[in-house]
Structure formats: structure tokens, C-alpha cells
Amino acid sequence: MIIRAEHLTKQFKSLRRKDGVVGTLANLFSREYDLKDAVKDVSFELEAGELVGYIGPNGAGKSTTIKMLTGILVPSAGSCTVDGVVPWLDRKGNARQIGVVFGQRTQLYWDLPLIESFRLLRAIYGIPHDRYEQNLKAFTDLLDLDEFIRTPVRQLSLGQRMRGDFAAAMLHEPKVVFLDEPTIGLDVVAKEAIREFIARTNRTRGTTYVLTTHDLNDVEKLCDRIIIIDHGSKLYDGSIDAIKERYGGKRVLTADLTVACADIEVRLPGTTVVSREGHRITIEFDRSRVRADELIVELSRTCELKDVTIAEPELEAIIRQIYQSGLEPLTAGATT
């Protein structure tokens, strides 16, 4: 096991601010704090080589968790270890074995060519020259850095910069890499390149990844396991398949009819007509209560079907529902 988080908790303390001139003066002496529970009692374990999606809505506490695991923040309670090191007690020791990519914020030097940031990182991490050259070559090939490696970072496109940031985070061969929204703002092609890189390095180098993102395609394509948090608490920890199985029992059937479907009714248990538009009817049905063929037979009794498609539930829809209405049975099957 490479990461162990136990009852990790972070409470932010901020001075309560008053407005106006008098308020500003009062602020100087005020000892009133607002407390905010950003992360509450979160525990999980990760094995080396895992690629875990850490997801949750805005303000759920994802970045805060990552900041505790990387040693940036000191938890208010609970603890964690990353490969045996307590991050905030031994920041430098922890730093040697982790890599971090913050999608919102580059670690590259704005005014300097990309390669110069790499050279400085080589010195900062004390990477032996031969290893550095090897890794640089490998990442240059994987990420196609060649065409812009001598360009000042401020002139790079977001996608190029992000590729540079990935290489920068991994030159020192970290065992664990934390990614906080690494695909934010990227186009489809750039996203794909980043995903490919993550999957590749996970496979060939055994790098452990913790991935935070709002793009569930990232998660669906890369991760077997997801951890969902909301309002600072863990809601789910398990495989994507299991969550689809358990919470995605619904399928959507879309049928094109030969006639207008305004007055078509479906009288089967576990079905809901979601929409009727012209000749197209969309029906949501509960897989455990009604089979697709039964539904089609029922429909074709009243009208002729031109075309039928059945859609799998999208992870996105499931997650949206969990964000909105929570997730009742927390325990059963929740932990791996």
C-alpha cells in the first residue's frame, strides 16, 4: 500500500471580516473566526500502481485533500502517509517521491524556454545526468515536446504548456503523481494526448496516480476505481463498474415511430416517458423491472417502429444524480 489516509480532516479558519472603515479597524483586533470544514474524516488506501479518480462537485474538498497528501497543508485531525512518509512532517522527503500537476497553475517559468525549467528542476531534484537525459528523451517522445521545447513558456498554447507541465512533474521519476484538474480547458485532442500519457506511464512505469477532474470521460477512460466526496465527506469508494451496476440500473430507449407519438402511452412497470417530440419518443426504464425486449414488444403493439436505440447510463448522469440527491446506502459495497 502506497497511500494511507486515516480520518483526514481539514478545517479552515478565517478571520471574520467586517466592512467599512470601522470594520476594517476592528478586523485588526478581531479574534472571531469563521470555521469551514473542507475535508471531514476521509479515509482510504491506495495500492502502488493504482489509478484512482478522486471526484466531487465544486468545493467538495478534492484540492484540499490533495494538498494534505502533498504536504502543502497540515491536517486539522487525522493523518496520512505516502509511501511511509508523513507529508507535512517531512516535506522534502515527501517531495522527492511525488509529482504534482495543478491544471490551473503552471510550475514552468514563464519567461524562459521550456527546456530551462527542466534544467532547473534537474538541479532542484538532484537528478543524475544520465537519468535526466533518459527521462527527458522519453517524455519528449511521448508528449511531442520537440517542436516547442525551446520556446518561452509564455508563448505556448495551453495544451503545449500542460504537456510541458506533465514532463516537469515526472522528470524525477515520482512513485505517486497527484493531478488536480489536469485536463481543464483542453480541447479533445489535447485531452486525449494527456490521457494517453497517463495510461502509458501508469502501465510501463507503474506510477500511481490520484486524478481529480470534472471531466468524467477522463475518469471513465483511465480509472478502474473512483472515490467520490461531497461536502468534505467520502460518499463512495469502489469500482466504476460497481457504481454503474448499483446506481445505473436505468436505461434509455429512444424510438423513431412511423406516426406522431403524442398520444402513445406505455403501461409497463418501471418505465417513464421522458419526452415525445414529433415521431421520436424517449423512454427511461428500470433494467431490473422490465426487459428491453418487453418494452419494444409493448411499443410495437400500438405503433410501428422505424428505429430503436438503447443507451447505457452515462457515468456523468449517475454522478450528477449522486451529487444532487446523495447516495443512501453508504456502506454496502462501498469499500474495496
Place this chain on the structure above:
Amino acid sequence: MVSAARYWDAYKEVWRLNVLTLMEYKANFFIWLLFTLVYHGVALAAIWVILTKFPSLNGWQRTDVFFLYALWMVGHTLNNSLFFMVGDVPDAVREGRFDRMLVRPLDSLFQIMAQPGQNFPDDFFVSIIVFGIAAALVHLQWTPLVALLVVMTILSAAVIDGAVQLVVATLSFWVIRLDALRWVVMSLENDFTRFPLSMYNRAVRIILGYVFPFAFMNYFPATVLLHKTADAAQFNPALGWMAPLVAAIWAAGSLTFWRIGLNRYQGTGS
């Protein structure tokens, strides 16, 4: 030690990048150089003008005051060359750039100070020349003891200056914006070190001597170097040799304060 070597490696790399950046922004560099010259020129001219009205302040001649300024300037600009980026801590904290320094295997304060593309020792070189001129004007006798005192003073001055900046910067772990305090301390240093401390009232003397000990950067050592016995009646002449001690105390104190602040670090929301 392996890690000392790594710090040295990183520092060399940073300076290489400073030079590279300088090459890329030549115009910017020359504007700064010009600004440095004009800034110190104006300060010196102001001293000169005041001293044409009062040719002597408490027994300090024009050239003595010029020397006082030059001595401060060398220490201060050495501080700028080494520790200038300490002043970046509040911005780095507020903009969230500081996070990055905590996830790299070198001391975060070192990383703040060694940010590439920021430091040019141009004003340090300018001030060494100015100091050379000032020393000649006051006919400073370069005995080994004097040379020792001058070098010790300059090094200590840079440390004192840097340590005061560090204390101010560290406050940003508690208070997000403190530009005002920074300005107060800066002008305290810039304006009140220009003239002999003996001409100020008690409050200023206490502040510069014992609160923010900028007087150890130039005034106390200068009383010894220039044999200002009249001033020595008000101040113990041994103070002229105390800069290293004060520097050591301030360095230790400010670093401790920094560590305490670091553990309070909360980062920013996004």
C-alpha cells in the same frame, strides 16, 4: 554534504537563468540600471542640498554623511542581490504560487529567494563604486582592522536587512495584505538611515537602534570608522562592532518566526 551540493547546484542554475533572462530583456535591464543610478543620484543630491544649508550636522561633514549613505547602500544592495525575493512571499501566498515551493525537495524559503529571472546585482556593483568614492573622500585609512569592520558591517547589514524583510513577509501567513506595513518599514529604513542617528529624537533612536536595528547597517559602524567621538558620548562605541551579533540574533529570530508561520499556512481556495 549531498544536499548542500544540491542547493549550490540549484543556485548556480538560477543565476544562469537570471543571465539568460537578462539577455532576453536587455532593454528592461538597462532601464533598471538607469533607474538605480537616478534613484541613488537623487538621494545623494538631496543629502548634498540639505548639507549646503547645514554644512555640518552634529559634527558630521558633508563627506561623512555621504559615506554614511554609501555604507548603508552597499549592505542594502547586497541584501537586494541575495534576498530581494523575500518580498515576494506575500504575493506568492496570495496568488497561490507558494504551494509549488512546498512540494519540491529544497527549503521553501530558499526557493522563494532563488526564483530565476528576478535578481540582477547591478545596484550592488554601482554601490561598491559609490562606496569607494565615499571612502576616498573621508580619507578612510584601510588598515586591516578597518577593512575587517567594513566587510563585517556590509555582510551583517545585508543579513539584518533581509531578516527584517523576512519578518514582515512572514506576517502574510496571518494577514493576507500588508503592503502598508512593508512601506512603513521600507521608508523607515530608506529615509532615516541617511543622516546621523544622533540628530534624531529619542523615539527614532530607539526604533532604529533596538526595534528595527537599521542603525547597525551604517550609523554605529560609521561612528567607529569616522571617529565620531562626540556621538560616542550618546552611544556606546562598542555598538559599532556589534552588527554581526545583531545580524545573528535577527537571522535566528526571523527564521524561527518563518517556521512558525509556515505551519499556519492555509493556502488559497483555488
